[in-house]
Amino acid sequence: MADIKPIIEFKNVSLDYQDNRVLHNIDLEIEQGKFYTLLGPSGSGKSTILSLISGKNSPSEGDVLIDGKIVNELPANKREVNTVFQNYNLFPNMNVYENVAYGPKLKKLPAKKIDQLVKDMLSLVRLSDFEQNEITELSGGQQQRVAIARALANEPKVLLLDEPLSALDYKLRKEMQYELREIQQRLGITFIFVTHDQEEALAMSDWIFVMQNGRIEQSGTPVDIYDEPINHFVADFIGEANIIEGIMKEDYLVSFVGKEFKNVDAGMKPNERVEIVIRPEDLDIVAPSKGKLQVTIDDQSFRGDFYEITAIDDAGNEWSIQETNPAKIGQRRGLKFDPEDIHIMRFNETEEDFDSRLESYEGEE
Amino acid sequence: MKKLAIGKIYLIFVFILLYLPIFYLIVYSFNSGQSMNGWAGFTFNHYHELFSDARMIEIVLNTLIVAVLSSLISTIIGTIGAYWIYQTKNKKIANRILSLNSVLLVSPDVIIGASFLILFTVVGMQLGFLSVLLSHVAFSIPIVVLMVLPKLKEMPKTIIEASDDLGATGYQTLSNIILPYIQPGILAGFFMALTYSLDDFAVTFFVTGNGFSTMAVEIYSRARRGTSLEINALSAIMFLVSLFLVLIYYFISNPKKGGKK
Amino acid sequence: MKKSSLTYYISYILWLLLFVILPLVLLLLQALTNQQGNFTLDNFLNYLSSGTYLRMTLNSIFYAFLITLITLIISYPMAYFLTQLKNHQFWMLLVILPTWINLLLKAYAFIGLLSQNGTINSTLSFFGIVPYQLLFTNESFLLVSSYIEIPFMILPIYNSLIEIDSNLIQASQDLGANTWQTIKNVIFPLSLNGVRTGIQVVFIPSLSLFMITRLIGGNRVITLGTAIEEHFLTTQNWHMGSTIGVVLVIAMLVTTYFTREGNKKGRKK
Numbered sequence: 001m002a003d004i005k006p007i008i009e010f011k012n013v014s015l016d017y018q019d020n021r022v023l024h025n026i027d028l029e030i031e032q033g034k035f036y037t038l039l040g041p042s043g044s045g046k047s048t049i050l051s052l053i054s055g056k057n058s059p060s061e062g063d064v065l066i067d068g069k070i071v072n073e074l075p076a077n078k079r080e081v082n083t084v085f086q087n088y089n090l091f092p093n094m095n096v097y098e099n100v101a102y103g104p105k106l107k108k109l110p111a112k113k114i115d116q117l118v119k120d121m122l123s124l125v126r127l128s129d130f131e132q133n134e135i136t137e138l139s140g141g142q143q144q145r146v147a148i149a150r151a152l153a154n155e156p157k158v159l160l161l162d163e164p165l166s167a168l169d170y171k172l173r174k175e176m177q178y179e180l181r182e183i184q185q186r187l188g189i190t191f192i193f194v195t196h197d198q199e200e201a202l203a204m205s206d207w208i209f210v211m212q213n214g215r216i217e218q219s220g221t222p223v224d225i226y227d228e229p230i231n232h233f234v235a236d237f238i239g240e241a242n243i244i245e246g247i248m249k250e251d252y253l254v255s256f257v258g259k260e261f262k263n264v265d266a267g268m269k270p271n272e273r274v275e276i277v278i279r280p281e282d283l284d285i286v287a288p289s290k291g292k293l294q295v296t297i298d299d300q301s302f303r304g305d306f307y308e309i310t311a312i313d314d315a316g317n318e319w320s321i322q323e324t325n326p327a328k329i330g331q332r333r334g335l336k337f338d339p340e341d342i343h344i345m346r347f348n349e350t351e352e353d354f355d356s357r358l359e360s361y362e363g364e365e
Numbered sequence: 366m367k368k369l370a371i372g373k374i375y376l377i378f379v380f381i382l383l384y385l386p387i388f389y390l391i392v393y394s395f396n397s398g399q400s401m402n403g404w405a406g407f408t409f410n411h412y413h414e415l416f417s418d419a420r421m422i423e424i425v426l427n428t429l430i431v432a433v434l435s436s437l438i439s440t441i442i443g444t445i446g447a448y449w450i451y452q453t454k455n456k457k458i459a460n461r462i463l464s465l466n467s468v469l470l471v472s473p474d475v476i477i478g479a480s481f482l483i484l485f486t487v488v489g490m491q492l493g494f495l496s497v498l499l500s501h502v503a504f505s506i507p508i509v510v511l512m513v514l515p516k517l518k519e520m521p522k523t524i525i526e527a528s529d530d531l532g533a534t535g536y537q538t539l540s541n542i543i544l545p546y547i548q549p550g551i552l553a554g555f556f557m558a559l560t561y562s563l564d565d566f567a568v569t570f571f572v573t574g575n576g577f578s579t580m581a582v583e584i585y586s587r588a589r590r591g592t593s594l595e596i597n598a599l600s601a602i603m604f605l606v607s608l609f610l611v612l613i614y615y616f617i618s619n620p621k622k623g624g625k626k
Numbered sequence: 627m628k629k630s631s632l633t634y635y636i637s638y639i640l641w642l643l644l645f646v647i648l649p650l651v652l653l654l655l656q657a658l659t660n661q662q663g664n665f666t667l668d669n670f671l672n673y674l675s676s677g678t679y680l681r682m683t684l685n686s687i688f689y690a691f692l693i694t695l696i697t698l699i700i701s702y703p704m705a706y707f708l709t710q711l712k713n714h715q716f717w718m719l720l721v722i723l724p725t726w727i728n729l730l731l732k733a734y735a736f737i738g739l740l741s742q743n744g745t746i747n748s749t750l751s752f753f754g755i756v757p758y759q760l761l762f763t764n765e766s767f768l769l770v771s772s773y774i775e776i777p778f779m780i781l782p783i784y785n786s787l788i789e790i791d792s793n794l795i796q797a798s799q800d801l802g803a804n805t806w807q808t809i810k811n812v813i814f815p816l817s818l819n820g821v822r823t824g825i826q827v828v829f830i831p832s833l834s835l836f837m838i839t840r841l842i843g844g845n846r847v848i849t850l851g852t853a854i855e856e857h858f859l860t861t862q863n864w865h866m867g868s869t870i871g872v873v874l875v876i877a878m879l880v881t882t883y884f885t886r887e888g889n890k891k892g893r894k895k
Contacts, residue, residue: 054800076799089797093815102811103801154801372707376717379704383724383776386735389745393738401738402748446638468646471826473834473878475851479858479871480649483656503645506638566730566837567851571858584730588841592737600731607726615719 005068007032007157007190008053013062015048015214022048023214025062030158030192035184037193039201040211041237046194048214050160053192055079067157082151083160087167088143090135096122096146097131103154121149124183141172148183158190165200177204198238202226210234218351230354231345235277242283244317246276246344251361254344257293257315265344267357275345280322282341285309291334295319297327311335387604394597401592411598418595421583425599427494428563428580435501436558442502443509443558444551448543450510451517463514470507477504478571485572492574500572501562508561509554516550517543556614560607650875656868669869679853683873686849689768690832694779696772697828698821701779705820706809708780709787718784725777733841736770737761740842762844770842771835778831779824786820787813822885829885830878850874 008030015023023045030036038046051057052064055076063070071079082103090099100121104114122128125145135143144164151159161180165173181204184191195201201208202222209219210233218230229235235243246256251266256276268274288294295311298318302308309321311333319335327333349357389401394412398405415421446466453459469477481503485496520543528538544551566581573582580603584596632639660666673679708714708721724732739745740760747758760766790813798808834851845852850870857867 056796076796077802077804081800083797083800085793085797087793089791089793091794091797091812091816093812102798102803106802106807150801372703372710375703376707376711379700379776380720382773383721386732386739386773387724387727389739390731390735402741402744442637442641445635446641449635449638462642465642465646468650471830471878471882473830473851473874475834475836475854476653476871476874477649479854479864479867480653481645482858483652483864483868484644484649487652499645503641506641506645560726564726564728566728567834570837570855581728581730584728584734585837585841588730588734588737592734592741596731596734600727600734603731604727608723611719611723611726 004031006030006065007067008192009063009065009068010049010052011063011065013052013059013064015052015057016060021060021214023052023059026216028209028216028219030190032157032190033188034206035181035191035193035204037195037201037205037208038211039195039198039208039237040217041196043213044211045214046196046209046211047162049211050083050162050192050194053079053158054081054083054160080157081160082154082156083162084144084147084151084164086163088147088164090143090146090150092135094135095131096127096133096135096138099135099146100150100153102150107154117153117155118149121153124152124186125149125179140167141176144168144176148180152183152187156189158192159184161191161193163194163196165195166197173200180204202238210237212237216351218354228343228358229277229345230349230351231347232275235275235343235345240280240320240322242278242280242317242319244276246274248272248274248344252339254342257313257317259293261292261342262339263342263344264340265342266361268344268346273347275347277343277345278337278341280308280320282337283319283321284336285311285321285323285325285327286334286336288332288334291336293319293335295333295335297329297331297333299329300327302326387600390597391601391604394594394601396594396597399594401594401597411594414595415598415602421595421599424578424580424583427577431494431498431501431579432559432562435498435505435562436555439502439505439558440509440551440555443506443554444513444547446506447510447513447517447550450514463510466507466510468507469504470511474565474567475571478568481568482571492572493577496572496574497569497577497579500568501565504565504568505558505561508557509551512554512557513547513550516547520546553614556610560610563607653868653871653875656864657872660865669865672866673869673873679870682848682853683850685847686833686851686853687877689764689771689847689849690829692768693771693775693832694825694829696768697775697779698824700772701776701824702783702821704776705780705783705787706813708784714784714788718781721777721780721784729774730837732774733770733838736766736773736842740766761842762846764843764847767839767843767847770838771832774835774838775828775832778827782823782827783817783820786817786823790816819887822887826881826885829881833874833877850877 006029008028010026010028013023013026014021026045026049028049038049040046048057052059053066055071055074055078058072064072066079066081091102094102097118100118101114104117109117118131119128122131125148127142127145127149130138130142130146135146138146144167147164164180165176168176177200180191180193193201193204205222207219208222208225210217210225212233218225218234220228225234226239229238229241232243235241244256246254248254248265248268248271249260250270251268252263254261254263254265254274254276285291293313295313297309297311299310300307303322306322306324307326309323309327311319311321311327313319313335321335346354393401393404395407395409396404397408397410450459450462450466453462477500481496481500482492485492485499490496524542524546525538528542533541564581565579566585569579570582570585573579578586580599584599587593587596657669658665658667660668704721708717711717737744741747744760746760750758794812794816795808798812803811833849834854835849836851836855839845839847839849839852850873853870854867854874857863857870
């Protein structure tokens with residue numbers, strides 16, 4: 001792993017904007033050929049990271065490296081990185097063909113090569129029949145594709161995508177997610193995708209950086225981040241989660257709602273206060289006697305492929321449960337879950353400590 | 366960076382170009398010599414000369430009276446016209462009226478002056494104060510329309526409906542709701558009309574008779590006979606007045622800085 | 627209900643009829659009649675067959691073209707650099723301010739600057755250069771006319787530049803364009819509407835400037851405007867004056883046609 005040279009590297013990068021620190025000590029490494037996602041609520045700093053890679057901004061502290069070279073002050077037009085913008089930013093004075101040919105023409109490539117590139121890129125985004133169309137004649141989804149083709153025609157080492165799908169409707173967005181993923185795999189170039197939509201991030205990425213308040217909270221594969229969120233914010237932001245406080249009695253034993261449960265986490269101090277995460281789809285509603293927890297059904301709503309049921313336990317905690325069968329409101333039922341469904345989070349644990357703790361006890365087993 | 370430095374030098378250069386003639390006039394209005402050639406010393410003499418020049422004072426007053434009167438009248442008629450265009454439901458007709466409205470805005474001064482001269486002669490009107498006033502009213506109306514119309518268009522239709530709904534008569538809605546709403550546009554139109562009138566030379570030159578003159582026409586005839594520093598003194602005063610009007614206009618059109626509404 | 631309400635608008639309607647439509651009709655009638663009041667095309671035939679009139683017209687168009695070109699070359703960079711400034715609205719106000727000063731006063735300043743023993747010549751002679759005839763030359767006419775028209779060219783160009791989405795400039799840089807390439811390929815094409823309006827508002831008045839030809843140009847340059855003024859106020863030949871007026875109106879309509887908006891590009895689909 002360590003011998004693969006990262007294509008982009010951030011070394012302790014901070015950025016100040018009008019006396020505000022908008023990025024705090026960011027360290028990250030981007031490898032060739034993968035699909036990365038920067039995920040976080042608006043204002044979390046994800047687009048700011050893109051702007052440091054694209055060259056729109058320069059870091060206030062630390063270094064940004066592309067291909068092992070420090071590029072802190074290198075202007076945008078000298079970087080082998082291109083962007084697909086949120087509002088596409090297509091040139092209205094040029095038609096589809098001219099927009100896509102813009103970058104290659106600036107590079108003074110031979111006319112034949114330019115033509116070939118433009119045709120290839122337009123066929124890649126399935127717009128071959130629209131070469132001569134004006135931008136204003138295209139739908140939002142088509143403009144999106146032109147923007148992708150235009151950025152790719154420059155043959156960048158890394159493609160930056162700044163919330164490119166946010167203006168599309170739900171169905172089109174789903175389609176484009178799939179298509180983008182396919183294009184990335186076909187071309188084998190690195191994509192860095194920015195979104196605030198966790199579903200999108202989980203569906204598309206090889207690797208996710210979850211961001212909040214100018215910091216990277218956690219990074220990892222979608223499965224890692226979903227199954228083992230580092231803290232309350234990540235657990236809550238990614239997917240649905242029941243988060244309640246508890247006490248880690250000893251390794252593999254946690255207590256909450258006045259009961260003790262077996263689980264699979266370890267490495268905390270005895271009797272440490274922790275937070276417990278159980279995903280709604282991991283909870284099953286059973287007869288009260290068969291449940292590990294007893295709850296009263298409070299509310300339910302039909303969500304198409306499942307029922308979202310809310311129940312309240314004896315300590316007053318609210319539980320969200322996803323079930324294929326409806327429940328009766330007001331009824332007393334039991335909740336069943338397995339030890340591996342329980343995920344324990346320590347308060348204020350850094351990503352480094354989190355990783356080494358996980359490694360230590362997972363190695364034991 | 367480097368680019369901006371070049372830009373700034375260029376900006377300074379053009380600004381100097383734009384203001385050099387004006388400041389040149391003003392500086393020489395204090396010259397104790399008799400011409401704009403060579404500085405002889407500081408004096409207010411040319412201002413005294415100007416204020417004791419009864420003919421010039423009368424002409425300046427004429428100019429101001431024409432400007433204020435024509436602006437007032439054209440503001441009223443222009444506002445009415447804007448409201449008419451606003452009320453016209455048929456978009457095609459409204460656009461026709463609007464392009465007719467703009468004819469006098471895009472026509473060269475000479476054409477306006479010449480055709481008005483024919484008009485006044487055909488109807489047998491004596492050339493003088495009235496013909497000048499009517500001409501100024503005529504060429505100021507379209508700019509008032511163009512200033513008021515956008516304000517009317519951006520007015521939410523719902524506030525008129527609300528007023529009607531609350532039982533206001535057409536007149537009450539107009540005076541209580543619509544006029545206050547479009548007031549900035551009306552004021553801007555008035556100021557534009559004022560400057561159009563003060564700035565005009567060509568049209569007045571055509572339609573003025575022997576007995577009546579405005580400042581621009583007077584300067585033209587004096588300048589053809591040679592320069593006099595009294596005119597410089599007048600220019601300096603005019604510059605201050607213009608500066609003052611521009612500032613007022615600026616605060617009207619940028620209400621965030623000055624106004625309360 | 628709508629018909630009767632027309633009476634409210636009577637003042638504006640009267641203005642449209644009496645001061646917009648009627649004067650133009652009268653001008654055309656004058657051009658189409660002779661001294662005796664009979665209908666004739668002689669004025670136009672006269673105009674078209676006279677070398678003097680045609681030469682004057684071409685001359686006027688040529689000088690208006692030069693004035694437009696000079697103001698455009700000076701104004702475009704000016705407008706561009708203005709948009710780069712922080713409080714560009716304030717600086718724009720300073721550009722507009724000189725237009726509020728009567729044109730005659732500005733022309734008057736140039737008489738002082740350019741005259742035989744005026745400031746420029748005295749400065750030149752200070753450096754040992756022989757005084758030179760500056761006033762009453764074609765160049766002085768071009769200089770003063772361009773000076774007067776510059777703010778009217780800057781304003782529409784500035785307005786169109788300020789409307790350009792700054793994200794497009796960012797996109798252009800992202801695709802590898804330097805500042806100059808971005809100006810050439812993105813900013814300039816998108817500001818063309820402003821340029822067209824600027825050409826329109828400078829070219830048409832430049833055809834009809836008559837006071838400057840008299841005060842500064844010393845009657846060496848005769849514009850269509852000078853000719854009209856001459857016929858109306860000096861030789862009292864209103865019929866011929868109106869004919870030239872109609873020519874000027876036609877020139878104006880042609881200019882407006884060629885500089886109309888949406889005349890985006892020659893490409894057809």
